[in-house]
Amino acid sequence: MESLLSSSSCATLFKPKLISPIAPKFNPKSFNFKSKYPLTNQPAATFAPLKVANSPAETTVSDKAVPPQMKAWAYDDYGDVSVLRFDGSVAVPDIKEDQVLVKVSAAALNPVDFKRRFGKFKATDSPLPTVPGYDVAGTVVKVGSRVNSLKEGDEVYGDVNEKALEGPKQYGSLAEYVAVEEKLLALKPKILDFAQAAALPLAIETANEGLERAGFGPGKSILVLGGAGGVGSLVIQLAKNVFGASRVAATSSTGKLELLKSLGADLAIDYTKENFEDLPEKFDVVYDAVGQCDKAVKAVKEGGSVVVLTGAVTPPGFRFVVTSDGSALTKLNPFLESGKVKPVIDPKGPFPFSQVVEAFSYLETGRATGKVVVYPIP
Numbered sequence: 171m172e173s174l175l176s177s178s179s180c181a182t183l184f185k186p187k188l189i190s191p192i193a194p195k196f197n198p199k200s201f202n203f204k205s206k207y208p209l210t211n212q213p214a215a216t217f218a219p220l221k222v223a224n225s226p227a228e229t230t231v232s233d234k235a236v237p238p239q240m241k242a243w244a245y246d247d248y249g250d251v252s253v254l255r256f257d258g259s260v261a262v263p264d265i266k267e268d269q270v271l272v273k274v275s276a277a278a279l280n281p282v283d284f285k286r287r288f289g290k291f292k293a294t295d296s297p298l299p300t301v302p303g304y305d306v307a308g309t310v311v312k313v314g315s316r317v318n319s320l321k322e323g324d325e326v327y328g329d330v331n332e333k334a335l336e337g338p339k340q341y342g343s344l345a346e347y348v349a350v351e352e353k354l355l356a357l358k359p360k361i362l363d364f365a366q367a368a369a370l371p372l373a374i375e376t377a378n379e380g381l382e383r384a385g386f387g388p389g390k391s392i393l394v395l396g397g398a399g400g401v402g403s404l405v406i407q408l409a410k411n412v413f414g415a416s417r418v419a420a421t422s423s424t425g426k427l428e429l430l431k432s433l434g435a436d437l438a439i440d441y442t443k444e445n446f447e448d449l450p451e452k453f454d455v456v457y458d459a460v461g462q463c464d465k466a467v468k469a470v471k472e473g474g475s476v477v478v479l480t481g482a483v484t485p486p487g488f489r490f491v492v493t494s495d496g497s498a499l500t501k502l503n504p505f506l507e508s509g510k511v512k513p514v515i516d517p518k519g520p521f522p523f524s525q526v527v528e529a530f531s532y533l534e535t536g537r538a539t540g541k542v543v544v545y546p547i548p
Contacts, residue, residue: 242345248289271312276368303343356499388414396459410434514540
């Protein structure tokens with residue numbers, strides 16, 4: 171199974187700049203993105219509109235200002251970023267009884283998004299064509315008849331796929347609207363804007379669940395491999411400010427060491443200059459977000475745990491696939507509201523909705539700091 175992880179700069183650490191990195195496959199002198207993917211009500215090319223199944227009859231909804239069609243990014247076959255296309259006439263999805271319709275304000279990209287697009291788990295994927303996107307932040311505009319706690323007008327955030335690798339939704343968050351089960355969402359912390367909220371769900375749920383599965387708690391030490399990434403940056407903060415770690419160490423490249431310290435790392439290790447596995451200090455838990463389990467097991471104390479998100483697993487390492495759960499976000503909301511835990515958004519973003527191809531290309535370089543966010547979504 172492949173990693174589910176995202177890549178996130180503390181809003182207070184990085185001031186986002188609307189800088190659009192040029193994808194490696196595009197010649198900026200010859201590629202006219204706006205003419206190729208114009209944001210109009212017409213498809214960028216001749217494609218059949220995506221269809222959605224009819225929802226159960228029993229839903230209580232309001233039709234206020236919800237159009238029949240929406241703008242979305244989609245792909246009709248598996249492959250690299252070249253398969254992505256903009257479509258201005260995708261049918262707005264119907265909602266089931268336990269779902270709400272969210273008007274999307276922001277979305278974030280995760281490695282699982284491009285691994286899915288490459289067909290890494292096509293045997294358990296939903297049918298093509300696919301509107302990608304797991305992380306969402308937006309506003310509820312319709313509610314199903316069995317929705318209990320959410321109402322129209324609520325600002326929410328969450329990971330729209332309960333099981334990331336098992337039948338993820340055909341219609342994800344890189345669209346103007348997405349249908350989501352109520353249980354996968356939480357109210358957006360008021361202190362966060364939509365872009366910041368979208369950077370959190372899959373990454374913070376992965377960080378939290380991994381720490382819980384490892385039995386991490388007060389007085390324990392942890393080493394985070396990939397501390398500047400989407401998951402790693404949140405593991406540092408949760409371990410320190412939520413789980414009560416006695417000591418937090420983390421690895422990154424030279425230019426990101428200060429970020430690690432600002433997030434709460436007591437020891438910031440430059441992996442370009444020293445091998446963490448050779449350090450005399452050992453840790454109760456090693457959280458491997460980069461795929462170096464063979465080295466990680468050398469840094470853990472006897473009887474300790476190694477959480478593995480990607481790559482081969484060496485005992486005592488273990489791998490898990492995160493389960494999306496709105497109640498986990500609700501539990502963590504007080505730490506977000508207080509500022510003890512903060513989203514980390516790559517300073518090259520947020521990327522506008524017209525530049526989803528560039529956003530994916532940048533994420534796939536593996537150089538992103540924290541999360542790659544798409545905002546605003548019209």
